[in-house]
Amino acid sequence: MALLEMNHIRKSFGGLEVIRDISLKVDKGEVLSIIGPSGSGKSTMLRCATMLETIDAGEIWYMGEKVAWVEPDGRKVYPKGEQLKKVHSCFGLVFQNFNLFPHYSVLKNIVDPVVHNQKRSKAEATQEAMELLARMGLADKADAYPCQLSGGQCQRVAIARALALNPQVLFFDEPTSALDPELTGEVLKVIRSLADLHIAMVIVTHEMNFAREISDHVIFMDKGVIAVEGSAEEVFKAENERMRAFFGKLNH
């Protein structure tokens, strides 16, 4: 059973079709990277998977259960209430610009969703949060506020916040793009450690070496379609013209 399956997804904004019939699948413990030029629809794909956008066609399955789809008559079916809560508990999302809650301390950013949304005890949530922070190398920042942290530290807190809810799949939308180069490494190191723990992840990234080394599967998106996909090795040596143009641009 796949953790996540997205079948024949389409999404338009106004008249512009941004996702054109994309299907993908994430298995337990699998790391999927999505690469491709900016504007190709990578973020939109993640936003569809995390229900921040509604799809215009296709279906989304989590844990073998069809959770969202579009009927033949165009009616969109999305989970509500308890069902939506259950679906939300399947995944976590790490944003490019962190989106930490500035009025909460680092610890509260992590603990509050667990206590308030998953109704777990505060003592237990706090202990787990402290362990997560230690793993992120931020044990001494529990009482700090996000504005007192560097970008790399903020992003590691955001990762801890997502992990605290025990998601099955963790999505990353360019987690290092807002960071100075010297801070990128510390975040990539954390993500790499999650891969070693066999946490399933979908990572949109421009860090090619990182994607190549960490991914079980790579998707190269271009203009709303999957141009190339396969194992990291296959994709990075693929003789695709659009891809070569893309890599050429990256190397400059």
Added chain:
Amino acid sequence: MSFQVMMQQLGGGLLRSIEIFALTLLFSLPLGLLVSFGRMSKNRVIRSIVWIYISVMRGTPLMLQLLAVYFGPFYIGGLKLGATWRFTAIIIAFSVNYAAYFAEIYRSGIESMPPGQYEAARVLGYSKGSTFFRIIFPQVVKRILPSVTNEVITLVKDTSLAFSLAYAEMFTIAKQIAAKETSFMPFLAAALFYYVFNAIVAFGMERIEKAMNYYT
């Protein structure tokens, strides 16, 4: 009239001014939030009605609004309301007027929040209500506090408009004493009282703003 008696009477008026001030804030701050929701409603009819309400409240003198609320029930409905109506009418008029100003302040604050905060909250499993009251609203309060302070300070001075309904707040009393004693002193004393009242309010607001400076 001795200085002491004058101060006593003005002090009584000051207490009534403070009462208007406190009750107006108590009602208009929550009401303003509700009005701001109406102003941002997806429903066009609600949005338009609320827009008209706000523009009338801001576009006509508060003194006229006080008279309208006080005499309205009699001229429109033929109702004769009891002795306590004067004070009730004052609180209604002030609250409804200030709610309109606060609503616009709330709205600008809410609209200035980055969408990423809503999205993060949603993905973390917060309900719509929790998202607003736990994540969005506390940050909005911090953002709008300077504008709220302005309105609150204006309100201290605006309480004197209750004189138009001959309610015995501080300004009305100052005017009465001044007329009776043909003296300018009561006005000076009242001015000093308003000034001190305002200084205390401003100091309190500054403390609240400072207390919220623990993050940016």
